[in-house]
Amino acid sequence: MRDLRQHLLLVVDEHGVCVGLATPLDVLTAVAGELPDAGDADPPSASRLPDGGWSLDGRLAVEEVARLLQAPDLRRDYPDATLAGCLLRASGAIPEEGQGMDWRQWRFEVERRVGPRIERVRATRRVEALADELAGPA
Incomplete structure (x- = not known):
């Protein structure tokens, strides 16, 4: 990941326990809806x-x-x-x-x-x- 320079978000709950990972694309999809693929x-x-x-x-x-x-x-x-x-x-x-x-x-x-x-x-x-x-x- 570090070599690819990709960003990841750690998702934590109210107790500080890691409950998942998300990418910026995941966040954008959650806000804007499904995005069309370039292809x-x-x-x-x-x-x-x-x-x-x-x-x-x-x-x-x-x-x-x-x-x-x-x-x-x-x-x-x-x-x-x-x-x-x-x-x-x-x-x-x-x-x-x-x-x-x-x-x-x-x-x-x-x-x-x-x-x-x-x-x-x-x-x-x-x-x-x-x-x-x-x-x-x-």
């Missing part, structure tokens, strides 16, 4: 939509979003760790469902929010960007 969470997901857009988990790393959308400059323009962080930075507040941001040829819109957490984001190509691509070079 319990589903990994962030992304799915292609029939209209060509994307439904993205807000927890997706910006690098992964940039790769999926073939938009390498996203990481440079938004140095946040996650897509939700990009939306928070762009809006300056926690966006409501349906709100979002335009970035170059993409529109990012909050699909689902639970409390302050942005769970799903819809990414669609902006109409202006599609028109420019179809028109070709000037």
Whole structure:
């Protein structure tokens, strides 16, 4: 224990008799309730939509979003760790469902929010960007 530098609490009764041991996690669980394991969470997901857009988990790393959308400059323009962080930075507040941001040829819109957490984001190509691509070079 000493080598691992873990803390333990000795539990004593009113007579000073040791009746058990507890860890800080035991105390936290007693106060806050059962905590989810880090391995319990589903990994962030992304799915292609029939209209060509994307439904993205807000927890997706910006690098992964940039790769999926073939938009390498996203990481440079938004140095946040996650897509939700990009939306928070762009809006300056926690966006409501349906709100979002335009970035170059993409529109990012909050699909689902639970409390302050942005769970799903819809990414669609902006109409202006599609028109420019179809028109070709000037």
